[in-house]
Amino acid sequence: MPETFATTSGFAEVRLAQPSRFGDHFFHWLALGMGLSVGLLIIVVGVTLWRGAAPAVHRFGPQFLTSSTWDPVQEVFGALPFIYGTLVSSLIGLVIAVPLSIGSAVFLTELAPVRVRQPIVSVIEMLAAVPSVIFGLWGIFVLVPWLRVHVFPVLQHWFGFLPLFQGPNYGVSMLSAGIIIAIMILPIITSVSREILRSVPDLQREAAYGLGATRWEVTRIAVLSYAKRGLFGAVVLGLGRALGETMAVTMLIGNRPEISASLLAPGYTLASVIANEFSEATTDLYLSALFEIGLVLFGVTILTNILAQLLIASTAGPKTSRAVQ
């Protein structure tokens, strides 16, 4: 080795700075503060909603949730039509979306050739990226006219004896809103279900194959029953999403605060009434009633989401439940 060692004395003047105690502490606390802001934000949301809703809560009490009168002029507010509309439209959405989503998830994890999987997954991710208002736009001008002309008459013809399909056919209706909700929650249920199914250990499948089961039987016995709870969680997650959908629903549901047995009748949801009437609310009580609706929506969606997370984690473990956001 060449004699190139520099003498150390030439470096006597280099002084390393004192380690920044202050910098360490400050940054730690700053980061902690930002992390805890999450909790702060939840509190802010809850408190804001509560304070805004307080006058209406005071005035109407529990009747708010059971009365179906929504009369801004007389200042009588009851949220039942909206609760009904939210539940029914979400339910329709689930009924349509769940079989399709889980079926697709099964297809993508168990049955599809590998080359086909990624493109389909990409398409589903793109669908998830489409904003609600664009679904609504397409819904108003493409879906609803088509339903009104080609589908609803057929339903009325064959199933008109059921109160579900009676009454005038406007196009904008609970059913239309339900269908658009279904399209919007397809991606989330599919991708979460995929994650759940992927987390089923191969051991389960191999055991079933070893017993001579067909592909479908393996899926049914080894995979689906193992993943039952997680899949149910995926469904509940989709429900949570459906409950909060605003724009597309507002554009397709007809916005009539009445409870009707027919799915072809217009309806109204919690989110829609806020979207339509919040900026027009003329009196303080009116606004407060809308705040209360927001509070109800907030509470319901939080509970649904918590339930969904618990179910997903119970099948797949905490790592997967983190991946499914």
Added chain:
Amino acid sequence: MTGNIQSPYQAWRKLKDKTMSALALACAVLVVAPLALILFYLLKEGASSVDWHFFTRLPKPVGEVGGGMANAIVGTLTLLGLASLIGVPVGVLGGVYLSEYGGERVNWWIRFGADVLNGVPSIVWGIVAYALVVVPMKGFSAYAGGVALGFMMIPLIIRTTEEVLLLVPNGYREAALALGISRWKIVVRIVMKTALRGIVTGILLAAARIAGETAPLLFTAFGNRFWTHHLKDPIAALPLQIFAYAISPYDDWHRQAWAGALVLIMIIFFINIGVRALTRGRFAGATR
């Protein structure tokens, strides 16, 4: 051995198997179909209207034909900028805490909180921003819209930042510690620097998400037919404009709504695909 393998029961099982496979395939097709239909109609109805005028003109008064959405496009960008001022620092530093400092219990609660926030319907954020900003300021404003969107960005960015930081190998942290470098400098100048591309990716994806949000803006940013000169005034946004035009009775406005929707979806897809290209390149590099 129960005898002939091709018994009727076996044939039935095979049929069930094939049917189920076909059904599953059908499901996948049905899931993919809506996107195709939506894109098709967006292009069909909107492509012809997306022209230079669309990007540079202001909306015309009610009933008049023509005009564009220049102010809405700029408004969306403005709102994204404002939202990022809130969402990015809080989200990134929150993610840093989870990855670099947090303890197990605290982290669990923070993540739980972020999940809860993610599930809050976007219109509720609008209500909150209304109460926090619009009421004190006695009017709709870009600030209010920015606050609503910014709050929505926080849980998204916390999550992506944490994931990306956890991917940084521990060896780098150890090497830096062994050099006697202060903790915070390690986190900022080494760990975050290594994960920078992923952090930016997460921010862009969050921005793409909230760029399409309408509900939180309905009574915060409120919309504006003209250019907004002060952030304390109401401001137009692309999704708001699309909504307003779509529910209007005017055909010309419907046409413009389609155009606006096409532009919006292009922006969102562009960001998403661009981000995917960025991350793919990164992984290719990491295998050296």
Added chain:
Amino acid sequence: MNVNPTATQPERETQPPVTEKTRRPVTTVFATPARRERPSRGTPSSEVAFEVDNLCCWFGQHQAVYDLNLRLPAKAVTAIIGPSGCGKSTFLRSLNRMHELVRGSRLTGRIRLFGEDIYGPRVDPTLVRRRVGMVFQKSNPFPTMTVAENVTVGLRLNGVRGRAVLEKGMERALQMAALWDEVKDHLDRPGTSLSGGQQQRLCIARALAVQPEVILMDEPASALDPIATTKIEELIQELKEDYTIVIVTHNMQQAARCSDYTAFFYMGRLIEYDRTEKVFTNPSNKQTEDYVTGRFG
């Protein structure tokens, strides 16, 4: 066991009690490596770099090091050998206060670096780590930095400014790591573009740049090919003229080649510690003999 290889050093049985008068302010005690008077090259130092007394290390409930007493000589190479899981890396990391970074870890006993207790109540671990550098098994040059930036990162992030100073420090460190000639025309390349052996020497240069007094090496050559390994071993021989080196290795031949003193660990305890020739040719302990002759481990 209490073995002191530097027989000329009188054994200190007691430590004077730390009172207000005797406790020196931390900032001057652990100030930047002021140049101590170093003996000219080639003279074996009679100083003791580390005095380890009754060291015990835990990971949660699991104890990894049991009651360790050891004196590590300055300006010499000490090798720590033993089968996997015997506590050698744990012990190594207690010397530069890296052990405590593991969640749930615990440590009792005392370690003195050139006479100063590195676990004293007011001691800043960051300052300890500037005096005791470390090179890891898997070379880890920072991926977002060039070769030059990697070498100077310890200086820059510790507050040193001034291009001339940084460049001088970088060249000096790379020379001492026997890497200068190979990279002097490629200083702007990413640190990760070098070969495995070069990367490890880059990490050594990086550690040298902050002018530590001790360099700890945790199996530095185990991921390298034989030629690169040889280069590292030659480098160690040169470095020991100015630095104290403690190297953990599972490769006995390497320990025999490189080191002046060898400590044999087994199941968290120090079994034998002596000059390398003695440990490998005429060990005092049967377990040591079994290990070095390959009968187990």
